[in-house]
Amino acid sequence: MSFLELPLELRLIIYEHAAVEGAAVTIGACELTGKGPDLVHRVYGNKRAPYPGLPPLHEPTVHSGYSSRLLSVSKPAHIDVSSALCSPDAPPYHSTLSSLLALSHQINAEISTHVRIRNKRKTSLFIQFPLGLHVFKTSCPDFVRQARSIHIAGSYPKSASPNQSPHLEQLAHLVSTTLGKSPPHPIEKLEARIYFPGADSYPRVWEDSSPASVILRNVCGGYIDMEVARGRHGTGIYVSVRPHAENKRVISTVWRRLIEGDGGQPDCGDWVVDKQWPEWNTEFTPSSPLP
Numbered sequence: 358m359s360f361l362e363l364p365l366e367l368r369l370i371i372y373e374h375a376a377v378e379g380a381a382v383t384i385g386a387c388e389l390t391g392k393g394p395d396l397v398h399r400v401y402g403n404k405r406a407p408y409p410g411l412p413p414l415h416e417p418t419v420h421s422g423y424s425s426r427l428l429s430v431s432k433p434a435h436i437d438v439s440s441a442l443c444s445p446d447a448p449p450y451h452s453t454l455s456s457l458l459a460l461s462h463q464i465n466a467e468i469s470t471h472v473r474i475r476n477k478r479k480t481s482l483f484i485q486f487p488l489g490l491h492v493f494k495t496s497c498p499d500f501v502r503q504a505r506s507i508h509i510a511g512s513y514p515k516s517a518s519p520n521q522s523p524h525l526e527q528l529a530h531l532v533s534t535t536l537g538k539s540p541p542h543p544i545e546k547l548e549a550r551i552y553f554p555g556a557d558s559y560p561r562v563w564e565d566s567s568p569a570s571v572i573l574r575n576v577c578g579g580y581i582d583m584e585v586a587r588g589r590h591g592t593g594i595y596v597s598v599r600p601h602a603e604n605k606r607v608i609s610t611v612w613r614r615l616i617e618g619d620g621g622q623p624d625c626g627d628w629v630v631d632k633q634w635p636e637w638n639t640e641f642t643p644s645s646p647l648p
Contacts, residue, residue, distance in 0.1 A: 385485030486511025578604030588615030
């Protein structure tokens with residue numbers, strides 16, 4: 358018996374179990390570390406291949422729950438493939454719901470209708486920038502159907518390379534489909550915390566190609582609150598966007614001092630992970646107090 362020969366009621370139950378039900382999902386990429394043979398087996402064993410679009414020795418990771426480590430800039434998450442606790446044959450992440458959506462047009466239509474009617478949009482997506490956007494786009498884009506909020510954290514390099522363009526395009530698409538004009542997947546709130554390393558980084562925050570500018574260009578109205586944290590070692594920008602019933606733009610910006618990188622101070626880039634996460638408020642709340 359094929360899947361489509363199952364009663365519709367049973368198929369809907371399967372779709373329900375395939376859907377994301379957790380309060381939070383964290384999406385990113387981890388660097389692989391360990392001994393040479395273990396790394397080779399992890400990447401190429403059992404006819405595997407490197408994940409397209411990620412740097413060498415990086416693996417997509419989708420964590421069911423909130424993981425501050427996966428979002429960290431100062432202490433990036435890694436997988437020690439030589440560790441006894443690590444399975445050398447662990448496959449790259451693949452979304453069950455994504456697999457179902459790809460099976461046929463009928464299944465795609467059934468899932469789309471089912472999720473739209475039954476889903477209460479209760480999941481918060483935490484996405485690492487920039488690699489997590491690529492993992493989200495290529496592995497589990499359907500998760501946005503169940504997202505109540507989206508929270509992005511990461512860093513933007515001193516010298517943006519052509520490799521950044523796809524990530525910015527993915528960011529633009531995510532923003533426009535959730536907070537653009539008549540968005541197909543509306544959410545209650547978008548947060549982005551992006552760190553720009555370097556003492557002279559402040560001007561780059563407002564360049565046309567910066568993540569902050571990409572977000573602002575693709576939002577169709579809304580309550581837009583921005584905090585700019587300036588320091589000796591880098592600059593951070595926090596952008597919070599909430600829908601406006603009349604698609605009006607209501608913008609506020611504040612500046613703060615960012616203290617980091619010197620003796621007894623937080624590491625550079627620690628700022629991107631909000632200490633309040635995974636908790637968040639539907640209204641705007643200032644980011645966690647800076648040190």
